[in-house]
Amino acid sequence: MPSYVVTGSNRGIGLAFIRQLSEDPKNIVFALARDPDNSQELQELHKSRKNVHLLQGDITDVKALKAAATKVGSVTGGKLDYLVNNAALVDFNRQELSPDGYTEGQEELLEDDYLKSFKVNVIGVIHTTNTFLPLLLKTSETTVAKIISLSTGLADPELTVIGKLTDLSPYSVSKAALNMVVAKYAAAHKDNSNIVFLALSPGLVNTALKPPTPEELENIKKTIATFKKQYPDWSGVPLTADQSVGYMLDVIKKVTAADTGAFLSHWGNKQWL
Numbered sequence: 001m002p003s004y005v006v007t008g009s010n011r012g013i014g015l016a017f018i019r020q021l022s023e024d025p026k027n028i029v030f031a032l033a034r035d036p037d038n039s040q041e042l043q044e045l046h047k048s049r050k051n052v053h054l055l056q057g058d059i060t061d062v063k064a065l066k067a068a069a070t071k072v073g074s075v076t077g078g079k080l081d082y083l084v085n086n087a088a089l090v091d092f093n094r095q096e097l098s099p100d101g102y103t104e105g106q107e108e109l110l111e112d113d114y115l116k117s118f119k120v121n122v123i124g125v126i127h128t129t130n131t132f133l134p135l136l137l138k139t140s141e142t143t144v145a146k147i148i149s150l151s152t153g154l155a156d157p158e159l160t161v162i163g164k165l166t167d168l169s170p171y172s173v174s175k176a177a178l179n180m181v182v183a184k185y186a187a188a189h190k191d192n193s194n195i196v197f198l199a200l201s202p203g204l205v206n207t208a209l210k211p212p213t214p215e216e217l218e219n220i221k222k223t224i225a226t227f228k229k230q231y232p233d234w235s236g237v238p239l240t241a242d243q244s245v246g247y248m249l250d251v252i253k254k255v256t257a258a259d260t261g262a263f264l265s266h267w268g269n270k271q272w273l
């Protein structure tokens with residue numbers, strides 16, 4: 001029975017992973033969230049599907065992660081097949097500022113913005129991966145284990161320069177660092193052909209909890225227009241979380257040891273939209 005841990009699973013893409021993976025009763029699905037008790041969708045899935053287990057944990061809290069890993073091990077007999085590092089801080093504060101957009105006197109604000117994104121999107125993912133790694137390595141003794149970390153096309157330096165994408169700098173920079181974290185894990189475990197590390201972008205996905213304000217709508221239109229210039233054939237319509245997860249699960253299924261350390265899109269290549 002394949003086992004999956006998905007972080008940040010109470011909403012958005014993480015919740016769609018839980019919904020789709022738990023449709024197959026053969027899968028054992030662990031939904032890790034900061035506050036699973038307050039997620040109605042997770043609670044309903046937990047009640048209606050025997051294969052959904054809830055775990056509490058902030059990915060920056062090593063103690064909570066360790067308790068979660070112990071719980072997973074006790075259900076699976078000490079193994080884990082897939083870890084999906086989905087949780088992230090997507091910080092829209094000062095979204096339009098490039099690194100040189102902070103004015104004099106805003107140095108502390110700059111540090112705070114970048115460190116906040118790094119703490120969750122880089123260090124949080126490292127803590128999560130390290131905590132669950134013994135379970136994944138146990139799986140790799142007999143079959144393939146995969147660690148998928150959700151990245152973004154905004155972490156692609158080429159697209160950034162060509163598209164003049166200055167927006168969401170702390171987030172994009174932290175995700176670019178995450179891509180290197182994935183490469184480092186891949187390098188460290190390169191001799192183990194039963195373990196695959198992958199940075200995977202989900203495409204542009206509508207995970208908004210409420211309709212955008214007029215100002216947000218303007219920003220979204222601007223972003224879509226920028227992307228359209230790079231991808232003239234793109235429809236301009238964001239994916240739903242379920243569509244994106246469907247595409248990503250195909251990629252996750254297909255990747256092998258030959259792909260370890262790669263940074264791919266939901267199409268399994270470098271086409272980000």
Ligand SMILES: NC(=O)c1ccc[n+]([C@@H]2O[C@H](COP(=O)([O-])OP(=O)(O)OC[C@H]3O[C@@H](n4cnc5c(N)ncnc54)[C@H](OP(=O)(O)O)[C@@H]3O)[C@@H](O)[C@H]2O)c1
Binds near residue numbers: 007010011014059206
């Ligand atoms: N949506 C897109 O278009 C898009 C594009 C490219 C990449 N991505 C990536 O895809 C992933 C999911 O995106 P999304 O749009 O679904 O994000 P989202 O709607 O902003 O949800 C983020 C999830 O991460 C959780 N989270 C945040 N900080 C956490 C922490 N410290 N510990 C544990 N959980 C934490 C949130 O939990 P709370 O509810 O408790 O805050 C929430 O469940 C992210 O890695 C994101 O960078 C998304």
